[in-house]
Amino acid sequence: MASIIIPFGTVAYNGYEFDGASHVTIRCEPHYDDAQRTVVYHRYTINVKAVIADSGGTGMTLADIRNRLTKAGKSLIVSNQGFYNLYANVASPDGFINDVAFGPKPRMLSWTPIGSAYACEVEWECETCIAYCVIPINASGIIAMNYQVTYSIDQRGLTVRTISGYYEIAMTRTLYTIPDTADAYRAWVNPRIPTRFQRTTQNWNLSLDKRRMDYTIVDTEIPSNNPYPNGVVKIDAKHSVRWARSRGWTHLWNTISVDIEMAPDQPMLNAYAAFAAIVKRRVDIAKAAYSEGVFLDDVSVEEHLFSRQCSFSVSYRILSGLRQLLADSGLWTPLGLNTWGQWAYSISNITGQRGYANLQNLASNDSIVDPCGSSERIPWDAEATPPLRASDSRLLLRNETPALDKSWLDYQCRLEIERERAVVRHAVLQIPEADDPTWNQNSGSQVTYPVTSGTDDIVQRSGRARYYARLVGFARRAGHPIPKPAITTVGTASATESGGDFKTWLEGNGLGVPIYAAEWDIMYTLDGPPGDVLPITNVAQGVTNVGVADQPTGP
Numbered sequence: 001m002a003s004i005i006i007p008f009g010t011v012a013y014n015g016y017e018f019d020g021a022s023h024v025t026i027r028c029e030p031h032y033d034d035a036q037r038t039v040v041y042h043r044y045t046i047n048v049k050a051v052i053a054d055s056g057g058t059g060m061t062l063a064d065i066r067n068r069l070t071k072a073g074k075s076l077i078v079s080n081q082g083f084y085n086l087y088a089n090v091a092s093p094d095g096f097i098n099d100v101a102f103g104p105k106p107r108m109l110s111w112t113p114i115g116s117a118y119a120c121e122v123e124w125e126c127e128t129c130i131a132y133c134v135i136p137i138n139a140s141g142i143i144a145m146n147y148q149v150t151y152s153i154d155q156r157g158l159t160v161r162t163i164s165g166y167y168e169i170a171m172t173r174t175l176y177t178i179p180d181t182a183d184a185y186r187a188w189v190n191p192r193i194p195t196r197f198q199r200t201t202q203n204w205n206l207s208l209d210k211r212r213m214d215y216t217i218v219d220t221e222i223p224s225n226n227p228y229p230n231g232v233v234k235i236d237a238k239h240s241v242r243w244a245r246s247r248g249w250t251h252l253w254n255t256i257s258v259d260i261e262m263a264p265d266q267p268m269l270n271a272y273a274a275f276a277a278i279v280k281r282r283v284d285i286a287k288a289a290y291s292e293g294v295f296l297d298d299v300s301v302e303e304h305l306f307s308r309q310c311s312f313s314v315s316y317r318i319l320s321g322l323r324q325l326l327a328d329s330g331l332w333t334p335l336g337l338n339t340w341g342q343w344a345y346s347i348s349n350i351t352g353q354r355g356y357a358n359l360q361n362l363a364s365n366d367s368i369v370d371p372c373g374s375s376e377r378i379p380w381d382a383e384a385t386p387p388l389r390a391s392d393s394r395l396l397l398r399n400e401t402p403a404l405d406k407s408w409l410d411y412q413c414r415l416e417i418e419r420e421r422a423v424v425r426h427a428v429l430q431i432p433e434a435d436d437p438t439w440n441q442n443s444g445s446q447v448t449y450p451v452t453s454g455t456d457d458i459v460q461r462s463g464r465a466r467y468y469a470r471l472v473g474f475a476r477r478a479g480h481p482i483p484k485p486a487i488t489t490v491g492t493a494s495a496t497e498s499g500g501d502f503k504t505w506l507e508g509n510g511l512g513v514p515i516y517a518a519e520w521d522i523m524y525t526l527d528g529p530p531g532d533v534l535p536i537t538n539v540a541q542g543v544t545n546v547g548v549a550d551q552p553t554g555p
Helices: 059-069 182-188 269-290 325-329 340-346
Strands: 002-006 010-013 016-018 023-032 039-053 076-080 083-088 090-092 095-097 105-114 119-130 141-153 159-170 197-206 212-221 232-246 249-262 294-303 309-318 408-420 423-426 458-461 466-478 486-490 493-510 513-526 543-546
Touching: 016 059, 023 076, 039 059, 039 105, 039 141, 059 105, 059 119, 083 090, 083 119, 141 182, 159 182, 182 197, 182 212, 232 269, 249 269, 269 294, 269 309, 294 493, 408 486, 466 486, 466 493, 486 513
Parallel strands: 486 543
Antiparallel strands: 002 023, 010 016, 010 076, 023 039, 039 119, 076 083, 090 095, 105 119, 141 159, 159 212, 197 212, 232 249, 249 309, 294 309, 408 466, 423 458, 466 513, 486 493, 493 513
16 A cells, blocks of 8 residues: 655546645555455545635535535546546546546545634545556456356265356446446356256346346256256156056056156247157167057146146057066167257257346446436336247157057957756656645745655756857957957867857047957857867957967967
8 A cells, every 4th residue: 555645736526626735645555356366456545635715705615615526426637746647537648547436436525614714624535446557547347257166066976066256347427327237248257067067046146336246156967867858957757667467468568757847938849849759769669679569558748837847648558578678668778869968059048147038237227316316217128038949849649550460459358168968857747736835935044945745857868968159358459450250169179150249449549540449249159079178368360269279379
């Protein structure tokens, strides 16, 4: 800090000039940035003591002086031999020099009467901040900037990076408006988002005088091996697999459920496109393993009415038995939808310094208000909301017509064998009973069938037993009509259809593929004993012989 006594010279502020006999003291204090690494500007404190005399009285004179010397941000000139000339908000031999902190700022004005009302001693102090290189400069824009970084690592080894800092701009007033605002320089703070990280928080704190911006930016590592779909800011997805039997048919059942939150500029249809892309990737793996034997059963969509979130779910089955449960279903295989760089670019307009709303503080949105100046309200102009991006409707969930042998959704068929003996009942001619005993239907806790007098009928077997077969079942099929099943032999016996019915109908549409259904109850007469008969597995494809040596294996 330097202190200089100036016995002679000129000190003028806001049009008032102290005379050369004034006692002037100047104090220079270097102002460092927050990191204490460099001098941003010099803060000068000028103290002036002078005697003012007026033969007509100093009242009116001091009123004018007081008005001039207490206004902030006016022109200041300090010139003297032995001290480099000091200028603020005024043209100088070095060019126009401005105060960088809304100064000069008068800090004190006092006066002491001398000789009644005709003279007084005035003391005035003023502060001004001037940027210096080799000589004073007319500074503008950012004059100081610093930041610090904190790394937080959790028990999983995932990192949260927090960048906090500030920047400061040079500015002084122009009458009752401000020529600039620190908010206009947010683009200067642009730390790159690391790969596999998401910008989760940005805080921007603009100071009251609009000269300083303090900020905090948080980037959080994403615990995922798969890059997020484009336009997605938050996602949670699950793929579950179970092996189960449905109506006698073995399937590998899959369920994929996804909760998605889209960026504000993304249409919600893009959430469905992201969901469809995930499902398609896993279904394609299953199709490659099972030759198109995959069928989507149902899709559900849940809209969160007052947020940017949607929930989706799809169930599909692999139309085959269990082979490699994990590998064939696609579990833990990379989705391969895009790259981390593509995802980061798709949401770059919301991870920038102003986010999706793009709010900014304009210099025209502020004014200096004091009792002597403007009484206008601060004009908080609204910012326009950016338009939504175009939706991506290229990916829609649809089924493909499966191959014939991979098209059965449900199939249940059973074979019932009925045996009938050729029996004749003969009644013996005899005298009727005079008085039949009463038939007691409820004797105590049992039903009683009393024995009566007379001769029993004669039951005579007249030939070999007769055999019948009954084919009962139900089926559902994707993309292909269901043929009526039939049998020609059961075991060693020939089968001839003798009655029954077969019903078939179009049940509905399964995401682009027709769903057929059928049920049947068909009777057959056998020409003799069928011998050994095993439980039937399937007679879906036309006529099938059912017996010990000829068992269908399934579609």
